[in-house]
Amino acid sequence: MRASRPAVHPVEAAPPPPAAAAEGPEAQVEGAAHPRGVRMKDPPGAPGTPAGLGLRLAQAFFAAAALAVMASTNDFPSVSAFSYLVAAAILQCLWSLLLAFVDIYALLVKRSLRNARAVCIFTIGDGITGTITLGAACASAGITVLIGNDLNICAENHCASFETATALAFISWFALAPSCILNFWSMASR
Amino acid sequence: MRASRPAVHPVEAAPPPPAAAAEGPEAQVEGAAHPRGVRMKDPPGAPGTPAGLGLRLAQAFFAAAALAVMASTNDFPSVSAFSYLVAAAILQCLWSLLLAFVDIYALLVKRSLRNARAVCIFTIGDGITGTITLGAACASAGITVLIGNDLNICAENHCASFETATALAFISWFALAPSCILNFWSMASR
Known part of the structure; x- marks a missing residue:
């Protein structure tokens, strides 16, 4: 059965085109670091790119900061939303730390993370964690506004800590949104 | 605005190819209903399909129900989240009623809504309204749980109305999510 065609033909290596030589030594070094056919062009922010790793680390950092600020108050367990x-x-x-480690691994071994199943798992996980984080941030914001503006009982509560934790959770969600959208785009556009 | 493409071209009817004739009369009837290259196959739930119209009407109905139930209480303006x-x-x-009218128009004139700019506008609008609706539902849920479970002051408040309105807002968001995902998928996969 001839289901596939050979991908490599034993032909003589052609000399590099003059255009590549005219681009200077920098283009040649980049061509050597990313050999053709091995690493596909990922958009910035996609998994396996430095921008994607930065987004993941930002998500994890702001989520950890929100956790630390909220846990530093002693009365957060009295409110379900907190x-x-x-x-x-x-x-x-x-979740963000797990994907950051995957990104670091992909960057270290210089491999692309454009595997269909991996992107599908990343997209579903991003969607679920994003919805949960946004919901938690909005619920906390509702309580914070109720305490601070509607009831004016900030004197008896840690309003500053609650507001800071809510804002940090929102920032974490804002850092998650590009990852989720890029993953979904890359899943749908293949 | 060219929001839709013509579904019918005044070209001469070409004779059916021999392969189509061999498939039997059923294939010919289907081919006549959906001529090749004129109307692309829309997934169920996409804009311009009966399922998409049903989703839009469900979103609008549940949002209107949430609005009616919440507005029927006399003390909702005292809480910002409500x-x-x-x-x-x-x-x-x-937003859902507007898109429902667009869907009804597309269904009446039998035109496809797979225009790139229209799908982009639908996706961005769905994303924004979905985020706002989810945020409002989560904020109300946080307040409702605070009143009902944490403080136990349901006797002085309209807890049943607040909970019903919150649940209806969540149902409206659940009806919006498939529309948003399908629109984004159709935007990315072209």
Whole structure:
């Protein structure tokens, strides 16, 4: 059965075109670091790129900061929404750190993460953690506004800590959104 | 605005190829209903399909129901999150009704809504209204749980109405999510 065609033909190596030589030594060094056919062109922010790793580390950092600020108050377990924020921040932090390690591995071995199944798992996980983080941040924001603006009982509560933790959770969600959109785009456009 | 492409071209009917004739009369009837190259196959739930129209009507109905239930309580303006839910439900209802009318028009004139710019506008609008509706529903849920479970002051408040409105807003968001995902998929996969 001839289901596939040979990908490599034993032909003589052609001399490099003059255009590549005219680009100077920098283009040649880049061509040597990324051999053709091995690493596909990933958009910035996609998994396996330095920007994607930066987004993951930002998500994990802001989720951990939200967790730390919220857990530093002693009365957060009395409000369900704040406990939910702590749980969501832990989940977000673990998920982002896991994907950051995957990104670091892909960068170290110089491999692309454009595997269909991996991108599908990343997209579904990003969607679920993003929805949970956004929900927790919005619930905390609702309580914070109720305490601070509607009831004016900030004197008896740690309003500053609650507001900071909520804002950090929102920032973590804003860092997650590009990852999720890029993963979904890369899954749909193949 | 060219929001749709013509579904019927005044070209001469070409004789069916021999392969189509061999497939039997059923294939010929299907071929006549969907001429090749004129109407692309829309997934169920995409804009311009009956399922897409049903999703839009469901979103608008549940958003309107959430709005009605929340507005029927006389003390919702005292809590910012409930006022935000009312505003989000109004926005969601208007957006879904607008797109439902576009779907009805597309179905009546039998035109496809796979225009690139239209799908991009639908996706961005769905994303924004979906985020706002989810945020409002989560904020209301946080307040509702605080009133009902944490403080146990349901006797002085309309807990049942608040919970019903929050649940209806969540259902409206669940009806919006497939539309948003399908639009984004159709935008990315072209």
